[in-house]
Amino acid sequence: MHKIEVEVAQKEFSISAVDYWTGKEVLRKLPQGTLIVKLAQPNGRLAKVMMEFDPRMPLSFLQQERRELEKNGESKIYDVTGWSMPIAYGLEAYWSRTLPSVNTAPATMPTRPQGKLENPNAKYGFLLDATDERAMHALSLMLSRNCKVVAAKKPFEIEGRAYTRGSLLLRKNENDQNLVATLSEIAKETGVTLYGVSTALASKGPDLGGGEFVLLAMPRIALVFGDGVDPTSFAPIWHLLDARFRQRVSLLNASNIGAYDLQRYNIIILPSGNYQSTLGTRGISVLRTWVEQGGTLIAIEEAAAFLADTARAFTTVRLRSQALKELSTYETALKLEENITKKLDSLEIWEPRKKEVEKPDTKDEKSAAKKDDEMLKIEDERIKLFMPRGALLAVKLDEEHWLAFGAGEKVAATIFTPHIYLSKSPVETAGRFADAENLRVSGLLWQEARSGWAKSAYLMREAKGRGQVILFAGEPNFRAYYHATERLLLNAIYYGVGFGTRRSVEW
CATH class of the missing domain: 3.40.50.880 (Class I glutamine amidotransferase (GATase) domain)
Known part of the structure; x- marks a missing residue:
């Protein structure tokens, strides 16, 4: 649409790159199929505007903005100051000062995902992983077509696949006889892949027939x-x-x-x-x-x-x-x-050592006092x-x-x-x-x-x-x-x- 040139890495490669969460440049190993956008192209400036993680305003404007706020209590900013397509989409993305040393091929326009229902003859039911970005659209269609859907409160593994919290389960004995046909249609419409399972016994985590699944409405x-x-x-x-x-x-x-x-x-x-x-x-x-x-x-x-x-x-x-x-x-x-997520140190539990108690600085007790109203x-x-x-x-x-x-x-x-x-x-x-x-x-x-x-x-x-x-x-x-x-x-x-x-x- 914007005629930005995009290339696809033909194999795994390593490169020193920066992520948008930490802003730190470290050596990273990226997989085959990674999309690469070079700025040295006719629409490189447009690509940078759309994908740049952290565009900075010039100091001269910041000084004007600061003065306007301090003096008049008003801002010159009328729109957002942070924008980035990779961040907005929640994508794993990096920028690098160097070009990767890897063979590439021109990227083609991606085709719409072809959803499917794997193992339609499964005896127990069907599963959809919650991390699939299309899962919620599929869920909306399931509920609108009167399917009985339950969602997992905890992660689990079954028949060689791992599923995260929120993954969807449709049990055959709780749904009508047209379930397979209904799910096949939904899979094709939304692009999701559902997996049939023939047992409720999980190899890890809660079993599918237990109380760790919540009925959705x-x-x-x-x-x-x-x-x-x-x-x-x-x-x-x-x-x-x-x-x-x-x-x-x-x-x-x-x-x-x-x-x-x-x-x-x-x-x-x-x-x-x-x-x-x-x-x-x-x-x-x-x-x-x-x-x-x-x-x-x-x-x-x-x-x-x-x-x-x-x-x-x-x-x-x-x-x-x-x-x-x-x-x-x-x-x-x-x-x-x-404290709920605090990491424990086993030595502190089993082999505690006395710690020196820091003495408060009494030179300026007022500085440690609570701020007044x-x-x-x-x-x-x-x-x-x-x-x-x-x-x-x-x-x-x-x-x-x-x-x-x-x-x-x-x-x-x-x-x-x-x-x-x-x-x-x-x-x-x-x-x-x-x-x-x-x-x-x-x-x-x-x-x-x-x-x-x-x-x-x-x-x-x-x-x-x-x-x-x-x-x-x-x-x-x-x-x-x-x-x-x-x-x-x-x-x-x-x-x-x-x-x-x-x-x-x-x-």
């Missing part, structure tokens, strides 16, 4: 629109569900939310926007009751801030600006959370002033949480908001921003903002009665092409009802 989705709703947030979500997934979606006007029969839906999505005047007290009350009765409410960016505001008290997630006096409490909770407010205002404006920030995922299934251990999220979220138990934080040193992946992030955003919450889930509230700190489906974070939104929609809610009757 067909999402009945309502997407909110109307006055105050940001069209740049609404449109990509609607396009994803309606155009790409052909998912049935009802559109509800935010101003009339109290007039609808919400029991027809088990998922309601609030795109980013200003809901202060449109929902009103009655709208909030109706949504709260619906959630408590078993609904899943998904709120994006400004909508998440609206629900987290103490004026609504819809969730125990707090906006940082409204919890300045409680920062130490959240810091303690974060340390306890980090006024200083905290000033610091918070400066964090807001220097907020990320379309920067790509690193988010560490809890791979054991169903909201992160199939998305890997981390993603880069686009952030263009002043709202920082604090979370602690009982809120489940499936995605949390990285520490200050590793936070920025691409784009402008002023030093003032780093400490505030570091280790704050990105993706949160909280149980409410029989239902749940799911909050995204940023746009997961930004401009409909940030597929790495888009998977998190799809998990919320398609895993959400099964994993996160309790219903006394079947939908």
Whole structure:
């Protein structure tokens, strides 16, 4: 389309290259089939613009921007400051100062994947790995065609193949006799490969007939629109569900939310926007009751801030600006959370040695004292002033949480908001921003903002009665092409009802 020349490596090769997560140049071994884009070509400049990991702004502009912020409290930046197609797609990608010493061939336009159902005569059932980027589309079709689908809570291996958390299982004895034909059609339509298995006995991990699989339910989705709703947030979500997934979606006007029969839906999505005047007290009350009765409410960016505001008290997630006096409490909770994944040292357990206790520096006791309220407010205002404006920030995922299934251990999220979220138990934080040193992946992030955003919450889930509230700190489906974070939104929609809610009757 853009006439960029792309070559394919004909064999494995090694090269000194830089990745976008660490920015470090190390010797890497890359496989046969690696795509190589050389910048020494007619459209090399275009290729660089599309793929460059971390474009830098000139110092002269940064000085102007800084002055404008400090003097007038306004920014000259009107669009994102971090963009990169490989990062947006969540691809493994590198750049190098040197050309690889490997034979290449011109890349051809890839053909659409030919999905298939392997071993259709399997006796027990059929499996689909959750890491397949097309898995969620396939799942949407399975549920729309009344298939009984369960998802794995833990990884497992069976008949020589490994499957990750969230992998899908369709048991033959739970589905009708047309299952093979249905799955064959879905495989061809979506390009996925499903594998038939003739036993429930896993060689590693939970057996397929055990209790480590959750029954999923067909999402009945309502997407909110109307006055105050940001069209740049609404449109990509609607396009994803309606155009790409052909998912049935009802559109509800935010101003009339109290007039609808919400029991027809088990998922309601609030795109980013200003809901202060449109929902009103009655709208909030109706949504709260619906959630408590078993609904899943998904709120994006400004909508998440609206629900987290103490004026609504819809969730125990707090906006940082409204919890300045409680920062130490959240810091303690974060340390306890980090203990879950802390690596143990066997010597410390079995052969402990006395450690010298550091004596506090008494020369300046005031410097170690807590900041007073006024200083905290000033610091918070400066964090807001220097907020990320379309920067790509690193988010560490809890791979054991169903909201992160199939998305890997981390993603880069686009952030263009002043709202920082604090979370602690009982809120489940499936995605949390990285520490200050590793936070920025691409784009402008002023030093003032780093400490505030570091280790704050990105993706949160909280149980409410029989239902749940799911909050995204940023746009997961930004401009409909940030597929790495888009998977998190799809998990919320398609895993959400099964994993996160309790219903006394079947939908």
